[in-house]
Amino acid sequence: MLARALALFALMLLLGPSNVRAETAPVVLVTPLVYGTHLPGLGDSATKLAKLINERSGGSLQLDLKQPGDGTTPDEILDNVSEGKVDAGFSTASFWAARLPAAALFAGFPFGPDAKIYLDWFDSGNGRSLYQEMYDHAGVKVHVMPCAFGGAESGGWFAKEIKSRGDLKGLRMRIFGLGARVMSEAGATTVLIPGGKLASAFDKKEIDAAELYTPAVDIEQGLKEKVKLIYMPGWHQPETVLELIVNEARWDGLTAEQRTLLDGACKTMLQQTLADSARLQAEALSELTAKDGVRVLAWPDDVLAALKDAWAKVAKDEGDRDYFFRAVLDDIDKFRTKPAAEEPQPPPAPAPPPQAAPAQAVPPAQTAQP
Secondary structure, eight states: OHHHHHHHHHHHHHHOHHHHSOOOOOEEEEEEBSSOTTSTTTTHHHHHHHHHHHHHHTTSEEEEEEOTTSSSOGGGHHHHHHTTSSSEEEEOGGGGTTTSGGGGGGTOOTTOOOHHHHHHHHHHSSHHHHHHHHHHHTTOOEEEEEEEEOOOOOSOEESSOOOSGGGGTTOEEEOOHHHHHHHHHTTOEEEOOOGGGHHHHHHTTSOSEEOOSOHHHHTTSSGGGTOOEEEESOTTOSOOEEEEEEEHHHHHHSOHHHHHHHHHHHHHHHHHHHHHHHHHHHHHHHHHHHHHOOEEEEOOHHHHHHHHHHHHHHHHHHHHHOHHHHHHHHHHHHHHHSOOOOOOOOOOOOOOOOOOOOGGGSOTTOOOOO
């Protein structure tokens, strides 16, 4: 027995520890998506994030991306992540707004921040802590990281011009969420139509207008064949924030290095998509005008003023119903309106030393000052 043990020990020394120890299996996070990875800006950010995490970890940490409906429908992602049925989710918080009213404020809302202000609020304001607090207070067991910008939406596709606020009265528009409530407050009639049926709805004159996604995604949806007018800006969603949520227990089970890697990857994605999403939307609008004959018009001033007034009413009503909505909106507004930090001023140049007066100018009874 002793001889066999010594022989085995000698064999292990010859082989070396790297050949005896099994390779450590990579940590894989099953991650369903709200948007398919074929969608520019909204969906392909998940692919870029997964690649970045894989590269930075040397393959030891991976996201297993699941397309919408591949085991988890978009509206199920939050609960499935919280309950540990999947490890993580790549989504936008507005999908949970019916359950968590403040969620829309972290995803993009009427007359809300652009990407740069969101980034500053997350990095130097209370954005990240309030974001996590929203889920914690609701008993949702996830760790959240703002993770990419999906771009600003257009103001919508219109079958007729909107020349004054009076043209909003009775306008039949496909629009969702807080934007729909604002349009209703301004006098429009909002309708719910699946995105795939919008072209047909315009054909049948069932609607006069519709908001869909960002211009970079809209360009492939077929509306440009039916409607030739877009209004800008997309006041109802000046930016789309995408989030990575990880099951709380799964997050706690990761090493500190792995958690830092995920957080750092999301911060990198925010920086990269800050510029990329704006470029994507500008290129899409240019193509729509140059190749497809779509007119891109600015909202008339009085129409935007009417919509802002309507948003103020909707925001107050929502804040009265949900204290956390009001707290988050107040914090965003305070952050956006705070005075810019004063630029540091260079120290004043030292005064030149006083010079003695010319000898001939000094009276005989006086001495020149130093």
